[in-house]
Amino acid sequence: xxxxxxxxxxxxxxxxxxxxxSTFMLPTGTELSITAEECxxxxxxxxxxxxxxxxxxxSTGYGRTQVKEADKTVTEITCHSRGAKALASGARLIIDIxxxxxxxxxxxxxxxxxxxVMNDKCAAGTGRFLxxxxxxxxxxxxxxxxxxKTAKRPANISSTxxxxxxxxxxxxLSAGIALxxxxxxxCDAVAERLLGMIHRVGLVPxxxxxxxxxxxxxxxxxxxxxxxxxxxxxxxxxxxxxYGAAIIANESAVQR
Amino acid sequence: MAKTVDTRQSPRKVxxxxxxxxxxxxxxxxxxVHNVAGLVIKRMEKRGATEYRIAAIRAFADxxxxxxxxxxxxxxxxxxxxxxxxxxxxxxxxxxxxxxxxAAAFGFARESLSASESLWYPPDLCSFHRAGxxxxxxxxxPQPDAVxxxxxxxxxxxxxLYQVSxxxxxxxxxxDVPYTESPESLDRLARQIEEVAEGLEREVPGLSxxxxxxxxxxxxxxxxxxxxxxxxxxxxxxxxxxxxxxxYVVMFLWSWGSPWLTRxxxxxxxHSESIIQQGEYxxxxxxxxxxxxxxxxxxxxxxxxxxxxxxxxxxxxxxxxYMYWEPLDANDPYLSLAKKIMSNPGWGPIERRLxxxxxxxxxxxxxxxxxxxxxxxxxxxxAVSILSDYLRRKGIPFLSLAGDGxxxxxxxxxxxxxxxxxxxxxxESRDIRSSR
Numbered sequence: 231x232x233x234x235x236x237x238x239x240x241x242x243x244x245x246x247x248x249x250x251x252s253t254f255m256l257p258t259g260t261e262l263s264i265t266a267e268e269c270x271x272x273x274x275x276x277x278x279x280x281x282x283x284x285x286x287x288x289s290t291g292y293g294r295t296q297v298k299e300a301d302k303t304v305t306e307i308t309c310h311s312r313g314a315k316a317l318a319s320g321a322r323l324i325i326d327i328x329x330x331x332x333x334x335x336x337x338x339x340x341x342x343x344x345x346x347v348m349n350d351k352c353a354a355g356t357g358r359f360l361x362x363x364x365x366x367x368x369x370x371x372x373x374x375x376x377x378x379k380t381a382k383r384p385a386n387i388s389s390t391x392x393x394x395x396x397x398x399x400x401x402x403l404s405a406g407i408a409l410x411x412x413x414x415x416x417c418d419a420v421a422e423r424l425l426g427m428i429h430r431v432g433l434v435p436x437x438x439x440x441x442x443x444x445x446x447x448x449x450x451x452x453x454x455x456x457x458x459x460x461x462x463x464x465x466x467x468x469x470x471x472x473y474g475a476a477i478i479a480n481e482s483a484v485q486r
Numbered sequence: 487m488a489k490t491v492d493t494r495q496s497p498r499k500v501x502x503x504x505x506x507x508x509x510x511x512x513x514x515x516x517x518x519v520h521n522v523a524g525l526v527i528k529r530m531e532k533r534g535a536t537e538y539r540i541a542a543i544r545a546f547a548d549x550x551x552x553x554x555x556x557x558x559x560x561x562x563x564x565x566x567x568x569x570x571x572x573x574x575x576x577x578x579x580x581x582x583x584x585x586x587x588x589a590a591a592f593g594f595a596r597e598s599l600s601a602s603e604s605l606w607y608p609p610d611l612c613s614f615h616r617a618g619x620x621x622x623x624x625x626x627x628p629q630p631d632a633v634x635x636x637x638x639x640x641x642x643x644x645x646x647l648y649q650v651s652x653x654x655x656x657x658x659x660x661x662d663v664p665y666t667e668s669p670e671s672l673d674r675l676a677r678q679i680e681e682v683a684e685g686l687e688r689e690v691p692g693l694s695x696x697x698x699x700x701x702x703x704x705x706x707x708x709x710x711x712x713x714x715x716x717x718x719x720x721x722x723x724x725x726x727x728x729x730x731x732x733x734y735v736v737m738f739l740w741s742w743g744s745p746w747l748t749r750x751x752x753x754x755x756x757h758s759e760s761i762i763q764q765g766e767y768x769x770x771x772x773x774x775x776x777x778x779x780x781x782x783x784x785x786x787x788x789x790x791x792x793x794x795x796x797x798x799x800x801x802x803x804x805x806x807x808y809m810y811w812e813p814l815d816a817n818d819p820y821l822s823l824a825k826k827i828m829s830n831p832g833w834g835p836i837e838r839r840l841x842x843x844x845x846x847x848x849x850x851x852x853x854x855x856x857x858x859x860x861x862x863x864x865x866x867x868x869a870v871s872i873l874s875d876y877l878r879r880k881g882i883p884f885l886s887l888a889g890d891g892x893x894x895x896x897x898x899x900x901x902x903x904x905x906x907x908x909x910x911x912x913x914e915s916r917d918i919r920s921s922r
Contacts, residue, residue: 292900307908308915331901343912348905430871 231284232475233269233300234309235262235293238329238357239442241472242269244277244284245480252276253469262293270299286483288475292330304478306471307335307346313474314438315341317464322434325424325453325461326470327443329357332424336431345431354390355423357443362392363399363416367409375447377410378417384452385415390423413448421452428457438462440470493652502601502624507594511625520551538753542737545746549578553628559692560628562650564635564643565739566830567661568823570705570814571634571679573743574698575686582618582650583643584736585627589617590784590892591733594626599893605649612862613892614781615642622650630654631690634682636661638833641864657689666835667828675824683820701743702816708747711755712809718758719803720850723772725761726754728801729790732782735806773798774910777846779805779857779873780866785894792903797910802850808842836869840876847882854883854913856906861890883916885909 234241236258244252254272258265266289274280281299289297290309297303306326314324315337324335331348332355338344353359364371385407389395395416402412420443437459443449444467454461466473513519527547531540553560559577563569565584572579589595599613601620609616621627633651635644637660644660651658659682664671687693718725734754741747761767776793778801783789793799811829814822831838846852855877859867870886877884887905890896 292904305904305908305911307904308911342915343908346908346912348901 231270231273231287231299232309232472232477232479233266233287233289233291233294233297234306234469234471234475235266235269235289235291235296236328236442236471237292237331239468240265240269240291240293241469242273243469243472243476244273244279245476248477248480250466250473250476253466253472255468258293262296263298266293266297266299286479286486288479288482290471290475301479302482304475307333307348308343309471309474309478310440311335311337311341311343311474312477313470313472314440314464316473316477317440317466317470318436318438318462320436321438321462323428323431323437324470325428325437325439325444326441327355327357327420327424327439327449328441332356332427332441332443334424334427334431336434347427347430349423349427352390353392354395355420357441359392359395359420360416360443360446360449362396366396366399367403367412369409369413371446374413374417374449375451377413378448378451381408381410381414383411383414384418385411387412387415387419390419395419414452417446417448417452418456420449421456424453425456433457433459435459436462438464438467440464440467442468444468498604500601500604500620500623502597502599502604502620504597507597507624507626510594514550514554514626514628517555520547520555523547523551536753536757538750538757541746541750541753542734545737545741545744545750548746549580549744550628552578553580556629559631559690561686561690562622562630562633562647564647565640566638566827566833567634567636568742568826569740570698570701570743570819571683571823573704574701574819575683575693575695576697577631577686577690577693579740580628580630581736581740582622582627582647583614583640584739585621586614586617586892587733587736587781587784589621589626590894591786593785594621595785595892595894597624598626607646609893609896610862611646612640612642612860613890613896614860615640615646617892619646619650623653630656632657632659632686634659634661634686636663636827638663638827638830639865642862657685659685661827663827663833665833672821672824672828675827676818676821679823680820698819699816700745702814702819702822704745704748705742706813708742708751709809709813711748711751715751715755715758716803716807716809718755718762721762722775722851723767723769724775724800724802725758725767727768727790727794728776728778728804729782729794731801731807732778732804733784735781735804738807769794769798769800771798772800774853774913775800775802775851777801777803777805777843777850777852777855779843779855780860780863781806781891782858783889783891783894783897785892787894787897787902788899789902789906793906793910797907799906799910801856802852803846805839805843805846808846810842832865836872839869840873843873844876844880847877847880852882853917854885854909856885856887856909858891859886859888861888861893861896883909883913 289300598620602616811826
């Protein structure tokens with residue numbers, strides 16, 4: 231079993247004989263250990279199982295130390311790399327954009343972590359940035375992709391600070407800039423923020439996106455344009471960290 | 487004729503002068519407080535406190551007593567000024583940048599930083615400089631009788647300490663260190679050091695060059711024991727905790743020329759020998775050996791518990807502790823000190839620094855290099871990509887760990903723990919594959 235306690239969402243994946251048999255997801259909230267318990271319950275109940283049936287648990291994510299059932303904690307860097315590799319064969323560059331941080335992980339030819347970089351200190355370029363903007367604009371995050379495609383060009387969002395960017399967006403609206411233009415500009419701003427990180431570790435295909443923001447089609451489109459490369463978003467992209475943790479748990483259980 | 491420009495600062499109230507700061511700055515200047523401190527140290531000694539720690543405490547207690555009580559002239563120096571110069575003149579050095587680390591460790595950094603912000607210091611400058619300036623103006627630091635800075639390594643040291651000299655209306659001297667080493671540049675620097683020494687003797691009552699031979703002898707004696715200590719640190723597992731070694735970088739920066747430094751390094755060497763003989767290594771299950779570049783967070787942090795105790799990672803050696811100069815020559819102290827300054831691998835072409843780090847990797851059996859990317863540290867952070875590529879070619883993993891050594895508002899502990907944990911997982915996966 232793999233449990234990924236993220237800053238916004240907690241995810242769980244259950245494996246049996248190496249195959250995914252259950253997944254579960256819920257908002258993390260403020261009581262991380264309780265959320266982790268609920269996630270485990272959600273995973274097991276689905277299959278009519280109890281904790282005694284679980285051979286090994288690995289926890290990961292921001293709240294990984296709060297998972298009481300965990301036999302081992304592994305950082306989300308390693309877990310996302312294992313998960314993404316399993317979800318997208320040939321993955322070499324993983325871009326994970328979560329609620330409060332973003333990371334870029336380069337894998338070597340054997341699929342092991344060769345290098346990684348995480349965003350520093352602030353929420354710019356993370357899920358939180360997009361949440362704040364979406365709320366301000368009264369747009370659902372799920373509409374970002376559709377609106378990206380209707381925009382003729384992106385608005386120039388110069389601020390990287392979430393707070394200043396919010397002010398900038400209001401100014402653009404007041405100036406009569408179309409909403410879809412602004413949305414595309416915001417997606418570009420996130421992608422732009424990631425560019426430096428990507429080139430720091432080295433751009434190498436196949437590029438895979440994981441994490442909650444991977445479901446934001448607009449950000450994926452902006453990334454593809456800036457990288458001039460296709461960006462793969464696996465169906466279970468949000469579960470990449472939990473899946474990777476479950477894979478490691480499976481290996482540990484076998485070794486035991 | 488040069489036009490005189492009015493550089494006076496307007497009087498202003500600074501933030502950070504809290505009640506406890508006022509109490510501490512009053513107490514720091516009281517004779518009885520230093521007497522009590524002396525008794526406490528003696529008691530610690532009698533109770534068998536670790537010898538090298540006692541030596542370090544005594545070194546600072548002595549210097550701070552002399553400085554606060556005005557028993558000897560107090561000379562502020564920037565971090566890479568050779569303090570054999572100050573001890574050699576009979577003064578005591580005080581390093582505001584190093585004192586910032588103490589402020590962070592003892593919980594006074596916020597007031598010091600607030601004070602610097604009152605003086606318009608932008609928070610994107612290095613917090614070691616900001617807190618050092620702040621601590622000076624709120625009186626946490628002893629009052630300087632003069633300020634001596636060198637142009638290397640730090641970008642911000644010169645200007646921030648110039649401001650301090652203005653605040654206290656005391657002489658300011660700068661050693662303008664040439665970028666490349668040659669007989670001419672060394673000679674030029676030696677002449678500057680001599681002029682600074684003469685200037686200090688002239689301007690600061692109580693200073694005289696009569697102590698120079700003693701300071702040079704102290705420095706050379708300490709150096710000899712220090713090299714023995716470095717040899718011992720090559721042992722696997724490491725006989726000394728890296729977190730402590732990073733704390734005692736302050737001795738390496740501050741105390742050359744002091745009578746206490748020989749005792750400190752001799753005691754530390756003997757302590758390390760004893761650890762090796764008894765097999766009581768501080769990181770019991772050492773799984774990784776790291777080299778650490780730049781300084782560390784000096785406020786309370788879980789980083790080192792996590793690294794050393796949970797993950798079994800020793801910081802086997804740190805770049806700042808590398809012995810980069812030859813023994814000093816008492817017959818030509820100024821040229822010797824010039825050579826010492828110019829030998830610093832952090833100055834001059836980047837190749838010098840890379841060579842040192844490469845040596846450390848080989849000599850200390852290093853698995854990975856961590857550079858603490860101190861907020862605002864231009865000279866170290868600017869070279870990250872070159873260092874990273876150099877180490878990659880040597881097959882050594884590298885982590886640039888963003889953080890702040892003094893201003894904990896600028897650091898996210900959870901982020902740092904994740905980065906360090908992931909870095910060691912990366913090293914471990916390489917070890918597993920190479921052993922197959």
